[in-house]
Amino acid sequence: MHHSRGKSKNSKIAAAPKQKISYEKKVDSAVTEYAVRALNWLRKAEFLMSAPKLNLCVEDTGYEIAFAGRSNAGKSSAINALTNQKQLARASKRPGRTQMINFFSLGNPDQRLVDFLIQRKSLQGLVLLMDIRHPLQHFDVMMLEWAYSRKLFVHVLLTKSDKLNRGPASKALQEVKAQLKKMKLDFSIQLFSSLNKQGLEELASVMGGRLNFTLDQAQHFDLSSIPDATADELDTDEFDEDPEASMDLDAEDDVETKPQSEA
Numbered sequence: 001m002h003h004s005r006g007k008s009k010n011s012k013i014a015a016a017p018k019q020k021i022s023y024e025k026k027v028d029s030a031v032t033e034y035a036v037r038a039l040n041w042l043r044k045a046e047f048l049m050s051a052p053k054l055n056l057c058v059e060d061t062g063y064e065i066a067f068a069g070r071s072n073a074g075k076s077s078a079i080n081a082l083t084n085q086k087q088l089a090r091a092s093k094r095p096g097r098t099q100m101i102n103f104f105s106l107g108n109p110d111q112r113l114v115d116f117l118i119q120r121k122s123l124q125g126l127v128l129l130m131d132i133r134h135p136l137q138h139f140d141v142m143m144l145e146w147a148y149s150r151k152l153f154v155h156v157l158l159t160k161s162d163k164l165n166r167g168p169a170s171k172a173l174q175e176v177k178a179q180l181k182k183m184k185l186d187f188s189i190q191l192f193s194s195l196n197k198q199g200l201e202e203l204a205s206v207m208g209g210r211l212n213f214t215l216d217q218a219q220h221f222d223l224s225s226i227p228d229a230t231a232d233e234l235d236t237d238e239f240d241e242d243p244e245a246s247m248d249l250d251a252e253d254d255v256e257t258k259p260q261s262e263a
């Protein structure tokens with residue numbers, strides 16, 4: 001069923017006024033436009049390659065952001081939600097694939113997202129994903145300190161924010177913010193949910209800034225191509241009640257296949 005969903009999506013939502021997508025926090029309309037355009041740009045993401053090791057990676061030129069986080073933090077789901085492509089980051093959900101380094105190009109092979117942390121010249125920084133219910137585990141603190149020591153940026157996502165109500169979620173955000181400050185690792189941080197699409201624009205805007213995405217690049221911009229997260233769109237069975245319990249073993253053996261672009 002996952003395969004048939006993508007096709008009809010854009011037509012279904014085209015009429016909705018896009019400005020209603022969670023812009024409350026944005027103060028400047030220029031920022032909002034940039035965020036929306038950056039999100040549109042991210043949706044041009046294409047699978048580049050899976051590399052089993054460092055010396056087989058794509059060329060180390062341009063700009064790269066790595067998505068890092070503990071197993072089950074929601075990395076693959078976040079990449080899929082961000083790029084609006086259900087299967088883009090499916091590879092690492094399969095056992096034995098988690099060690100692969102997956103590269104995605106974002107409209108340009110010199111602007112990349114990597115589903116794995118590798119340190120090389122083009123790496124600008126990390127999007128560090130933590131389950132909002134278990135933030136700042138040992139691994140996370142190691143990552144933050146490592147990035148800090150390398151002068152890389154970190155943008156923290158508190159993922160699965162849909163698991164908490166609004167109040168507790170923003171309380172968790174404030175608490176982690178305070179702890180980061182206390183550790184003198186005062187990186188940017190936001191709430192994020194691949195399930196209800198909270199925080200997509202904010203993340204797109206950060207990634208755009210870090211990967212040198214400019215409005216010049218945003219040609220043929222079309223607001224109607226950006227879907228809203230309406231309830232009937234959400235593929236809720238992709239989200240398990242108990243994430244620890246399952247792996248996507250039913251995934252077809254099509255990981256190496258470049259997914260069809262929905263653009």
Ligand SMILES: Nc1nc2c(ncn2[C@@H]2O[C@H](COP(=O)(O)OP(=O)(O)OP(=O)(O)O)[C@@H](O)[C@H]2O)c(=O)[nH]1
Pocket residue numbers: 069070071072073074075076077078092093098159160161162163192193194195196238239240242243
């Ligand atoms: N409720 C909810 N569940 C989520 C969300 N994001 C991911 N999940 C679930 O959490 C589990 C792990 O998600 P993945 O995206 O595979 O996590 P990952 O970080 O890529 O995991 P590894 O590849 O094993 O390191 C899956 O069962 C997802 O369905 C979210 O925003 N909300």
Ligand SMILES: [Mg+2]
Pocket residue numbers: 075076077092093
């Ligand atoms: Mg994964």
